[in-house]
Amino acid sequence: MKKMLVLAGAAAVAMVGSMSVHAADGESVYKRGTIPTCASCHDFGAAEAPRVGHAGDWGERLDKSVDELVATVKAGQGAMPPMGHQASEAELRAAVEYMLSTLN
Numbered sequence: 873m874k875k876m877l878v879l880a881g882a883a884a885v886a887m888v889g890s891m892s893v894h895a896a897d898g899e900s901v902y903k904r905g906t907i908p909t910c911a912s913c914h915d916f917g918a919a920e921a922p923r924v925g926h927a928g929d930w931g932e933r934l935d936k937s938v939d940e941l942v943a944t945v946k947a948g949q950g951a952m953p954p955m956g957h958q959a960s961e962a963e964l965r966a967a968v969e970y971m972l973s974t975l976n
């Protein structure tokens with residue numbers, strides 16, 4: 873009986889885990905959601921992309937609202953191609969929020 877409860881608990885945890893990936897998971901959009909991936913430029917600063925984890929790269933961009941940042945990503949800017957046709961607005965927003973969360 874005790875074993876049954878443990879198994880049921882594990883299944884519940886597994887379900888919650890997969891649901892959170894399904895809802896726009898910013899980190900997975902960032903790493904796998906588009907071609908090229910956000911990570912391919914923003915991990916290393918390719919073409920002077922502001923890097924995740926390096927607040928100093930972001931400069932005045934940090935004064936922008938998330939809406940403004942998402943709008944830029946949708947439309948593209950400089951070396952960044954427009955990403956709006958590859959991912960939904962919600963996915964792009966989640967990716968941007970993930971990126972901002974690395975800057976603290």
Ligand code: HEC
Nearest residue numbers: 908909910913919920921933941944949950951952955967
């Ligand atoms: C081909 C490389 C490349 C890819 C792929 C890329 N970016 Fe960028 N990104 C850049 C560069 C370069 C800039 C700086 C553009 C500029 O300021 O001229 C930038 C700027 C940004 C900014 C700042 C926008 C602003 O308003 O100043 C955000 C946010 C961002 N990218 C998010 C993303 C997200 C999210 C993805 C994936 C969906 C992504 N980028 C994919 C290269 C890339």
